[in-house]
Amino acid sequence: MEVFLAQPRGFCAGVVRAIEIVERALEKYGPPVYVRHEIVHNKYVVESLKKKGAIFVEDLSEVPAKAVTVFSAHGVARSVEEEAAARDLSVLNATCPLVTKVHNQGKRYISRGRALILIGHADHPEVEGTMGQVPGPVRLVQSVEDVAELTLPTDTPVAYITQTTLSVDDTKDIIGALQAKFTDIQGPDTRDICYATQNRQSAVRDLSKLVDVILVVGAANSSNSNRLREIGTEVGVASYLIADGSELNPDWLKDATAVGITAGASAPEVLVDDVIEALRRIGPVSVSVLPGREENIEFRLPAELTAG
Numbered sequence: 382m383e384v385f386l387a388q389p390r391g392f393c394a395g396v397v398r399a400i401e402i403v404e405r406a407l408e409k410y411g412p413p414v415y416v417r418h419e420i421v422h423n424k425y426v427v428e429s430l431k432k433k434g435a436i437f438v439e440d441l442s443e444v445p446a447k448a449v450t451v452f453s454a455h456g457v458a459r460s461v462e463e464e465a466a467a468r469d470l471s472v473l474n475a476t477c478p479l480v481t482k483v484h485n486q487g488k489r490y491i492s493r494g495r496a497l498i499l500i501g502h503a504d505h506p507e508v509e510g511t512m513g514q515v516p517g518p519v520r521l522v523q524s525v526e527d528v529a530e531l532t533l534p535t536d537t538p539v540a541y542i543t544q545t546t547l548s549v550d551d552t553k554d555i556i557g558a559l560q561a562k563f564t565d566i567q568g569p570d571t572r573d574i575c576y577a578t579q580n581r582q583s584a585v586r587d588l589s590k591l592v593d594v595i596l597v598v599g600a601a602n603s604s605n606s607n608r609l610r611e612i613g614t615e616v617g618v619a620s621y622l623i624a625d626g627s628e629l630n631p632d633w634l635k636d637a638t639a640v641g642i643t644a645g646a647s648a649p650e651v652l653v654d655d656v657i658e659a660l661r662r663i664g665p666v667s668v669s670v671l672p673g674r675e676e677n678i679e680f681r682l683p684a685e686l687t688a689g
């Protein structure tokens with residue numbers, strides 16, 4: 382069995398930064414450190430940090446007063462920031478700078494008097510955070526059909542922003558529908574889908590040309606990982622999202638001679654290794670890494686974790 386690894390795959394700069402914030406907070410302040418929501422959408426990462434003393438909560442009411450509290454990479458609404466301030470929590474914000482950039486764009490558009498449209502998935506924490514960061518109503522659209530249902534007059538000055546982990550292709554279609562509907566519309570110069578999402582989607586397309594089956598390593602609740610699996614399926618390659626090697630089903634490989642592996646932005650490389658090991662238990666494999674775009678983006682940590 383030939384195994385091809387997509388490049389790039391796995392951790393993005395925002396995920397590396399978010400995990401490092403929790404680790405450094407544990408070193409600097411000692412456990413426990415509270416984390417609101419999974420720091421990134423990956424059980425293995427969350428369990429590893431739990432072992433080091435992190436406590437994960439969904440609601441700040443579960444955090445004792447004054448405790449060190451980290452906001453996850455996906456961002457939070459202003460109401461969450463306000464609640465943390467009211468409860469005197471010591472906050473470290475691990476929101477990815479590229480998510481914060483989207484928040485700031487939204488605020489700018491609203492301050493210029495535009496009606497704001499967010500392209501994204503309902504109930505996703507990043508969308509909840511972005512909707513709760515901008516001071517004004519936000520209309521959420523998830524599809525071209527949703528655009529048709531928007532009741533705003535078509536000459537209303539509007540602006541759009543997007544979730545960072547969407548399908549590049551679907552988003553192009555939705556932006557196209559918005560531009561066709563509204564006469565005065567603005568959007569960010571480059572779409573807000575982040576570099577890591579775009580690079581991983583383009584790498585899985587390259588991968589799909591060589592393989593019979595695609596395995597995407599990532600969590601079921603990880604938006605960017607789900608998009609990678611969808612792309613594989615759309616181009617006609619059987620594609621499966623798996624958390625680790627234990628979820629590999631040998632039946633998927635019955636007629637396959639070449640298997641492609643990629644990983645979502647929140648999936649650590651040890652889990653890719655674990656999937657390769659699971660393949661080896663089925664039969665001999667040779668592994669090669671595809672050529673792909675190099676990434677060298679790094680984000681700075683919050684100052685309080687780097688000083689002294």
Ligand code: 0O3
Nearest residue numbers: 421422454455546603604605647
């Ligand atoms: O947003 P998504 O569900 O893809 O989040 P993950 O899986 O934790 O990956 C990191 C991406 C992120 C924090 C938002 O851009």
Ligand code: SF4
Nearest residue numbers: 393395477479545575
């Ligand atoms: Fe930031 Fe993009 Fe990674 Fe999300 S996927 S954490 S926006 S770099």
